[in-house]
Amino acid sequence: MLGIIEVSRRAEAHELGAGPVAYVDALHLEPAQAREATARRLAEAAASWARARGCRVLATDTSLDNQWQQKLLLELGFQELARKVVYRRALTPATPASPVAATSPGSQPLAQARAGGLEESVDHHHGPGWWPGPVRSGIFVLGILSFYFTSIFSGSLLFGFVLPVVDLLFVIYLLMLFVSMKYRHKTGAGERQLELHQVFDDSE
Numbered sequence: 001m002l003g004i005i006e007v008s009r010r011a012e013a014h015e016l017g018a019g020p021v022a023y024v025d026a027l028h029l030e031p032a033q034a035r036e037a038t039a040r041r042l043a044e045a046a047a048s049w050a051r052a053r054g055c056r057v058l059a060t061d062t063s064l065d066n067q068w069q070q071k072l073l074l075e076l077g078f079q080e081l082a083r084k085v086v087y088r089r090a091l092t093p094a095t096p097a098s099p100v101a102a103t104s105p106g107s108q109p110l111a112q113a114r115a116g117g118l119e120e121s122v123d124h125h126h127g128p129g130w131w132p133g134p135v136r137s138g139i140f141v142l143g144i145l146s147f148y149f150t151s152i153f154s155g156s157l158l159f160g161f162v163l164p165v166v167d168l169l170f171v172i173y174l175l176m177l178f179v180s181m182k183y184r185h186k187t188g189a190g191e192r193q194l195e196l197h198q199v200f201d202d203s204e
Helices: 035-052 067-075 099-103 105-115 118-125 133-149 157-203
Strands: 003-010 021-029 058-060
16 A cells, blocks of 8 residues: 545535535655655545536645645645634643632722722622712702701791701701611621622622
């Protein structure tokens, strides 16, 4: 035996042309003086096999440093279409993170850097109370003006009845806002630690 060729039929290969393509997956030639002649006979046999199966293209590939096979393929009627370079990057083994570092106060900057945007989400939960900033500021302004113009001894419906009701609602709002802030202040540390631990676990 002077050589062997392995050919397969591929349904399509866009870079090689439309329709089914015959591809030379392997070509082995025994060292002999007739290597070129053997390669030509094998290539013709592969071309005949491909034509019988409806293929209009016979393709193959070789390595960039195999100059002899590149020259041989050109002599056999193949045309070079493209070249490519294969890259390799070695990876070091991953180091498992310590679960203690994920929950300790000193590791918060590291956890924020790994989780991405953690500080923003924590501030969102522990920021202003029930209303957005501009709305809450408007409520405070209206409440102060209501206190200033209220006159319970006035015979006017606005100054003697409506504004005192507004004052009462404003005082209730202040009390509820104060209680809410105190509650968040007491439970905030535990919530931040739990959220930090959850985000760290999600990032893993």
